[in-house]
Amino acid sequence: DAGITQSPRHKVTETGTPVTLRCHQTENHRYMYWYRQDPGHGLRLIHYSYGVKDTDKGEVSDGYSVSRSKTEDFLLTLESATSSQTSVYFCAISEGTGKRETQYFGPGTRLLVL
C-alpha cells in the first residue's frame, strides 16, 4: 500500500463545467503523476510533478492543468470538461530514480462527462 488516495472516486459532470480531481499521499514522495486510461490505450501521462510548485506537461496535457501547493496533494483540473475527457484517471507516485524508478498507483477516479 503506497498510501495514495484519490477523490472523488466517481464523478458525473456536464460538458463545459470545471472539474478538479485530488490525489493525496502520506509518504512524502517527491514525484507524483496524473494518467488517464482509455480502452485500447496504455496509460497516458497528463502531467507530473517533481516537487512543490514544480510541474510539467506529459503526453496528453491539453485541456488539463495541475497544481501542487503541498507535498502531499496533487490536483488535476479540467478547465472546461469535454466528452473526450471521459476516462479513468489514476494518480501515481514513484520510488527510486532512473532505471530503478517504480510507480505505484491510487485507486482511480472514474469520470463521465455528459
Next chain:
Amino acid sequence: RKEVEQDPGPFNVPEGATVAFNCTYSNSASQSFFWYRQDCRKEPKLLMSVYSSGNEDGRFTAQLNRASQYISLLIRDSKLSDSATYLCVVNEGSNYQLIWGAGTKLIIKP
C-alpha cells in the same frame, strides 16, 4: 512515436496450464522493464521488474530479449486468481518516461 505493443487477447487458458505472452518495444535505449497486473476496475499493481536478462518470482518468470526488443511473461500452473490484464511498461531511463502498453487480458478457466 516510441511504443510498447502487446497482444490485447483475451487469452483463455485452463487452470493449471502454462501461458506466456510477449511485449515488444521500439526504443533500443530502454533501460528497464516492468510487468504490472490490473484487475477489473482496479489500479495497476507492480508484478515484476526486469533490469537485466530476466527475473523469476514463484510461478512467474519475465525474460528480456534486447536483440529482438521484447519482454515475455510466463505464468506456470495458472490459478483462477491470475485472471487479470497484464501491462507491460518500459522505462527509458529517467523519471516520468515510462511507456505503457495497452495490456493483455488473461482469463483462467476452471
